[in-house]
Amino acid sequence: xxxxxxxxxxxxxxxxxxxxxxxxxxxxxxxxxxxxxxxxxxxxxxxxxxxxxxxxxxxxxxxxxxxxxxxxxxxxxxxxxxxxxxxxxxxxxxxxxxxxxxxxxxxxxxxxxxxxxxxxxxxxxxxxxxxxxxxxxxxxxxxxxxxxxxxxxxxxxxxxxxxxxxxxxxxxxxxxxxxxxxxxxxxxxxxxxxxxxxxxxxxxxxxxxxxxxxxxxxxxxxxxxxxxxxxxxxxxxxxxxxxxxxxxxxxxxxxxxxxxxxxxxxxxxxxxxxxxxxxxxxxxxxxxxxxxxxxxxxxxxxxxxxxxxxxxxxxxxxxxxxxxxxxxxxxxxxxxxxxxxxxxxxxxxxxxxxxxxxxxxxxxxxxxxxxxxxxxxxxxxxxxxxxxxxx
Numbered sequence: 001x002x003x004x005x006x007x008x009x010x011x012x013x014x015x016x017x018x019x020x021x022x023x024x025x026x027x028x029x030x031x032x033x034x035x036x037x038x039x040x041x042x043x044x045x046x047x048x049x050x051x052x053x054x055x056x057x058x059x060x061x062x063x064x065x066x067x068x069x070x071x072x073x074x075x076x077x078x079x080x081x082x083x084x085x086x087x088x089x090x091x092x093x094x095x096x097x098x099x100x101x102x103x104x105x106x107x108x109x110x111x112x113x114x115x116x117x118x119x120x121x122x123x124x125x126x127x128x129x130x131x132x133x134x135x136x137x138x139x140x141x142x143x144x145x146x147x148x149x150x151x152x153x154x155x156x157x158x159x160x161x162x163x164x165x166x167x168x169x170x171x172x173x174x175x176x177x178x179x180x181x182x183x184x185x186x187x188x189x190x191x192x193x194x195x196x197x198x199x200x201x202x203x204x205x206x207x208x209x210x211x212x213x214x215x216x217x218x219x220x221x222x223x224x225x226x227x228x229x230x231x232x233x234x235x236x237x238x239x240x241x242x243x244x245x246x247x248x249x250x251x252x253x254x255x256x257x258x259x260x261x262x263x264x265x266x267x268x269x270x271x272x273x274x275x276x277x278x279x280x281x282x283x284x285x286x287x288x289x290x291x292x293x294x295x296x297x298x299x300x301x302x303x304x305x306x307x308x309x310x311x312x313x314x315x316x317x318x319x320x321x322x323x324x325x326x327x328x329x330x331x332x333x334x335x336x337x338x339x340x341x342x343x344x345x346x347x348x349x350x351x352x353x354x355x356x357x358x359x360x361x362x363x364x365x366x367x368x369x370x371x372x373x374x375x376x377x378x379x380x381x382x383x384x385x386x387x388x389x390x391x
Contacts, residue, residue: 006036007382010101012114014067016047018277019215020300021130024161024183024374025107029058031184031375037382040099042092042114061095063088068112068148069139078142085113092117102391103382109133109169112151124385127155131297132168132318156385159378161298162319179381182323184374185303191366197284198309198362202355207271208348211242211286211310213301214293215277216256220245221292221315223259227337230266232344239348241268244275244282283308288347288354292340296320306365311357313343329361 011029013022026049029039033056041053041060053060065088066081096104096117102124106114109129118125129152133139141148149169152158158178160166166174186194210229214220222243229241247256256274263272275282283289289305291314296302298319305312306323312330314320324330331346333339347354367373 006038007386008038008100008102009040009105009382010096010099010103010114010117011039011041011105011107012111012117013041013043013049014108014111016043016045016049018048018052020183021108022049024130024185024300026052026056027184027186027371028375028378029053030056030187031371032379034372034375035379037379040101042095059099061092063092063095065092065111065113067110067139068142069110069133070142071138071140073140073142081142085116088113089116089120093120096121096123103385106155109152110139115151115155124156124389124391125154126157126159126381126385127152128159128161129165129169129297130161132165132295156389157381159381162322164318164322165297179377181374181377181381182368183298183300183303184371185300185365185369186307186371188366188370188372191307191362191370194284194308195362198358201284207238207240208236208288208351209240209242209286210288210290210344211244211282211305212290212292213244213277213282213304215245215252216243216247216259217252218255219293219295221294222255223262224337224340225290225292226259226262226266226268226272228340228344229272230263230268231337231341232348233268233271236345236348240271240273242273242275242282242286244278246277283310286310287351288313288344290340290344291315291320291324293320294318299323303365303369306358306361307369309355309358309362311347311354311361313340313347315340325360325364328357329364330357 039058044064050060066084070077104114104118104123105126107128115125160180163180166180212225233239247253263269283305289310289312291299291302291312294315294317296318302312302323312324314324316332316334324332326332331343333343
């Protein structure tokens with residue numbers, strides 16, 4: 001009997017920078033390749049993602065399309081975006097036919113063009129939801145929450161990065177074809193390498209260092225972090241804070257500049273360092289990682305910090321609550337800068353506890369967040385979708 005042809009998937013991504021959703025997409029494509037699955041990617045513009053995929057031999061197509069969410073929904077905006085997507089649909093479906101696509105996979109909740117293409121071609125469709133949208137980015141669906149949720153339910157399968165996110169979209173009684181799969185962040189061998197690197201750094205002499213990784217925007221909590229750090233530094237001068245991430249658009253740049261001003265006003269400018277986006281090096285440069293977003297759907301950087309044996313202090317909300325075992329792999333706080341400062345102070349006073357929590361977190365993350373575990377879960381979902389479709 002001849003071998004079955006490989007499954008060909010067309011992934012849709014809504015942006016092309018190498019941040020959380022796209023990094024997780026790259027991890028997934030790498031993992032699925034081990035099962036002989038061939039991936040292709042449709043994206044709306046040029047960006048860092050394209051050369052990253054090209055190095056992995058993944059075909060891509062840059063075809064501009066519109067999101068189906070907006071920070072200021074209006075009837076005119078909704079109609080305009082829908083008309084543009086309908087006009088683009090024939091170009092997209094032609095490319096999917098050219099690729100011999102078997103299944104369409106939408107990598108975000110903010111666009112519906114993948115669902116439209118799958119419907120036109122009568123192909124299975126999987127929707128991978130990775131963000132709250134309204135809570136973290138002030139984005140509201142063009143067609144309202146109720147109708148958009150009904151549309152999500154039309155997918156052959158929905159995948160969520162946390163139970164909190166699934167509840168937010170589907171309530172407490174989700175359908176059987178909805179799944180929670182935590183993101184993978186590195187291969188098992190990379191986890192082992194990061195642990196070895198972390199162990200070689202344990203006896204170094206440096207100020208006790210905290211790091212927060214994420215694009216500069218108010219929802220990520222850099223300003224709250226600076227205020228909390230100022231409280232800690234007032235009593236523990238031998239400390240420092242690394243803020244790692246880009247500033248993006250105009251609004252984010254203003255926030256970035258405001259954070260620098262705030263650090264100066266609070267007298268900690270010489271102990272707060274503003275880095276570019278270099279997460280792995282930043283985690284190894286620090287003793288403790290921070291996750292201060294109140295509405296993180298999962299928090300890829302939380303898992304990345306754990307992969308580097310770093311304990312995480314996280315806001316007790318969203319998907320962060322699911323990733324951190326309070327008092328074992330990190331600390332959870334609820335409230336303002338004072339609550340965060342109390343957790344930071346606890347680790348400064350007891351570095352040995354921080355190390356124990358970091359070690360425990362690494363073991364948890366290696367079981368839960370490897371590329372291999374991630375890809376295996378998604379492959380099982382894809383197999384079930386194709387089985388139900390008789391393909």
